[in-house]
Amino acid sequence: MPLLAPSILAADWWCVGEQVRAVERGGADLIHFDVMDGRFVPNLTAGYELLAAVKRRTSLPVDAHLMVEEPDRLIPKFVEAGADWVSVHLEATVHLHRTLTLIKELGAKAGVAVNPATPLWALEEALHYADFVLLMSVNPGFSGQRFIERSLERLR
Template sequence: MDLRPPAPLLAPSLLSADFARLGEELRTIEAAGAQVVHVDVMDGRFVPNITIGLPVVESLRKATALPLDCHLMIVEPLRYAADFVKAGANWVSVHQEADPHLHRTLAAIRQAGGKAGVVLNPGTPVETLVDLVGDFDFVLLMSVNPGFGGQSFIPRVLDKVRRLDALRSERGVPFFIQVDGGVGSKNAADLIRAGADCLVAGNAVFKAEDPKAAVASLLSEMRSGRTA
């Protein structure tokens, strides 16, 4: 049984987009071939930054047919996770470090109709997920410390991807692996080769001189990593 999605997915992060032109930015990445929209939700408590909330997600849902991937960098995620699904999110991920009742939160996301994900900070081992395999649909590995865009990729996360891929194979459970932070054309193929299935890219797409060309380059690198 193949435990990985048939093709790798690119999820441009709106954190790096022009917030005054979100509709136009969405149309650009759609036309370029991106398959998912990554939405960073920050509360100024779990991370030292504040971004967007439910009303913006509702507006994004009206503006695109692409799956909305909401990454909740917030305290008390159980209070809000299902509401993000109701607002239009297809995927909702919560931090293992922020949630003492993670099993309950994942179940709430699924019950609301969304894909449930667990996020691990760079210093959190993948082994903390052993007893939750089967209760989540994907794992998001942070390859920077969360809170701000434009940070440099932490290379040792490649090993975490390999360990998580090994756990997936050992348990025979088809969850997918996502990586977020410092992702670009220089490391995209290596991440996919290591076992990642979905890459989040912010500055590499929206700060590029030609975002459409940047998406095409990333997708090409990702496909080469899968076929290597």
């Protein structure tokens, strides 16, 4: 089921609350919150404190997309801050089943994200225990990138 999930990374951070309300009015299904650690991807973004502030200002579910190394160390903090959905990268997770189980035990929906160059067969086992899949259509780490057209073929 396709969902409309605008990324908070694209927002003007000085008026995030106002922009969250605008996407609510526009029909968004959830707020996508990109988390980057400067290790798994070269950029850094805000952490769970900003997610908590966004969550206080919206009734929409918040999806924390963890583009980080060792996601297990951050998952509890993001769920405690209000993340309703948490996705981790297949490429950054040593024990994916354990990581997805942790997310579910904490009460959030557990998702697996996959980079554009990762073959889809690598997802086969994860599909048995993930609640959702985030199929990346850009390489993770930077906003404003050009859409990778082949991503549409991968959806089929």
